[in-house]
Amino acid sequence: MTKAAYVPPKVWTYEAPSGGQFSSINRPVAGPTHEKTLPVGKQPLQLYSLATPNGVKVTIMLEELLALGHKGAEYDAWLIKIGEGDQFSSGFVEINPNSKIPALLDRSVEPPVRVFESGSILLYLAEKFGDLLPKAPAARTETLNWLFWQMGAAPYLGGGFGHFYVYAPEKIEYAINRFTMEAKRQLDVLDRRLGESRYLAGDTYTIADIAVWSWYGQVALGNVYSSAEFLAAHEYTHVQRWAKEIAKRPAVIRGLRVNRTWGDESNQVPERHQASDLD
Numbered sequence: 001m002t003k004a005a006y007v008p009p010k011v012w013t014y015e016a017p018s019g020g021q022f023s024s025i026n027r028p029v030a031g032p033t034h035e036k037t038l039p040v041g042k043q044p045l046q047l048y049s050l051a052t053p054n055g056v057k058v059t060i061m062l063e064e065l066l067a068l069g070h071k072g073a074e075y076d077a078w079l080i081k082i083g084e085g086d087q088f089s090s091g092f093v094e095i096n097p098n099s100k101i102p103a104l105l106d107r108s109v110e111p112p113v114r115v116f117e118s119g120s121i122l123l124y125l126a127e128k129f130g131d132l133l134p135k136a137p138a139a140r141t142e143t144l145n146w147l148f149w150q151m152g153a154a155p156y157l158g159g160g161f162g163h164f165y166v167y168a169p170e171k172i173e174y175a176i177n178r179f180t181m182e183a184k185r186q187l188d189v190l191d192r193r194l195g196e197s198r199y200l201a202g203d204t205y206t207i208a209d210i211a212v213w214s215w216y217g218q219v220a221l222g223n224v225y226s227s228a229e230f231l232a233a234h235e236y237t238h239v240q241r242w243a244k245e246i247a248k249r250p251a252v253i254r255g256l257r258v259n260r261t262w263g264d265e266s267n268q269v270p271e272r273h274q275a276s277d278l279d
Contacts, residue, residue: 035090038089038092042273053218055102059254087100122147132205133206149189150215157186161225213246217243221244
């Protein structure tokens with residue numbers, strides 16, 4: 001018997017959690033679900049995050065800034081367990097009303113400044129410390145072109161391809177085909193650009209590379225979704241060259257370990273409060 005086609009109701013209503021592995025963290029309303037004050041450490045910057053592709057953008061950025069000698073970039077990295085709903089606490093929602101990691105509180109200024117959305121955090125830190133973002137107008141604009149490209153493109157890779165290929169409770173051929181096609185198109189966009197220059201904005205490593213590598217570089221290297229073979233990622237030779245080069249950077253290696261609670265135990269640093277935590 002052929003399964004009846006789904007007919008959307010006139011008005012959608014929320015009846016029960018759905019969506020596979022992460023269904024418990026999805027709901028159609030915003031705001032806190034419980035009262036809880038976030039911890040605060042001694043460092044100038046307080047980061048509340050998890051080592052997802054969005055989360056590692058910020059820990060990589062902070063480790064790169066520290067490697068460049070910016071002592072003011074010292075940070076406490078507190079673990080937010082999104083599977084347990086930490087992002088819906090009153091303290092977290094106060095910093096990020098969108099209840100998504102990462103979220104940053106800059107306590108080096110008075111009053112403290114909250115920064116949410118990973119791209120905004122990268123831009124804020126680059127401007128605060130005057131690094132990893134070119135000052136020349138053309139180079140700065142090219143960097144921001146690719147930073148905002150990532151902001152707009154990644155939902156198709158994560159919420160689209162990643163969700164239906166890995167996390168959805170059932171494999172839907174149309175959805176997987178649709179988002180795989182888009183993921184490969186995006187990889188081709190990057191491959192063509194990286195065939196022209198060493199890094200996305202030119203010859204200099206910038207916040208654009210940090211943002212894009214955290215998603216697409218890791219996908220190309222097989223570190224996210226275990227989909228490198230499915231996407232034939234080896235065919236994107238310029239992306240591979242770029243991804244492997246960035247993966248060797250000491251600050252990237254350190255940043256990937258912060259707020260990580262899975263995989264090889266030697267690479268797990270659930271919380272980071274000082275440089276020696278990564279020794």
